[in-house]
Amino acid sequence: MTYFNAFIFCGLVCLLGQIILDNTKLTPGHVTTIFVVVGAFLDVFNIYDKFVLWAGGGALVPITSFGHLLIHGAMDTVNNFGVMGLFMGMFDLTSSGIVAAIVFSFILALIFQPKD
């Protein structure tokens, strides 16, 4: 059942992005940026956690989960350190994705030539 929910949730997020992309003059960069902010906003009221429980991996694949994980990591350290925790834990959960993107991009860019 989680697989079905994952299909529906991830599909709907992509559908929403496509509708925004087709009906406005925004670029794909705008769409992903909006989705990150929306993901962070939904975590204020703990809504996104419910999506993750409902759709499993389907809720973790779209870029909205990036915003959700940013604020989630920050709030974990806030419990121990107060306001300063917001600065300390922001990348705790998302570091894997960012580091992977940087390392793979760098190494693969050295190996491969750009294709047109």
Add this chain to the structure above:
Amino acid sequence: MEKKEYKKIVDKYTPKEPRLKNALIAFLIGGFMGILGNFLIDAYSYYFDLSSKDASVFMIITLVFIGCFLTCLGFFDKWVNFAKCGLIVPITGFAHACQSAALEYRKEGLVTGIGANMFKLAGSVIIFGVVSAYLFGLLRLFVMGG
């Protein structure tokens, strides 16, 4: 020529996007990306005996690698043109943005090319994500009590 007339002519010759078809393709491809993500989490937690939270980190790394590697091989640009948001909105779009910037600016050197430009496209995601997460974090801390 008046600006209005010019705009009319531009609108007339701008190719019409098949919106319904685009939306359907984005929905289907995006849905399959969700299934793939969920499958990877299940597979990692089964074979490596991980909790589903740790397995999701493995899943994100795997998808980022797939996105980077396929961009290098040249497939991914065509797929993004076809699937549009179905591949841009999942985390593969982030990897694709990083990788294509790194490949494009590689000829300008390692530091001034790759180093300076890797986050040219993907940087806005990180910057807006961090700023909004900070502001919403403050909101959660002071208004809602953590």
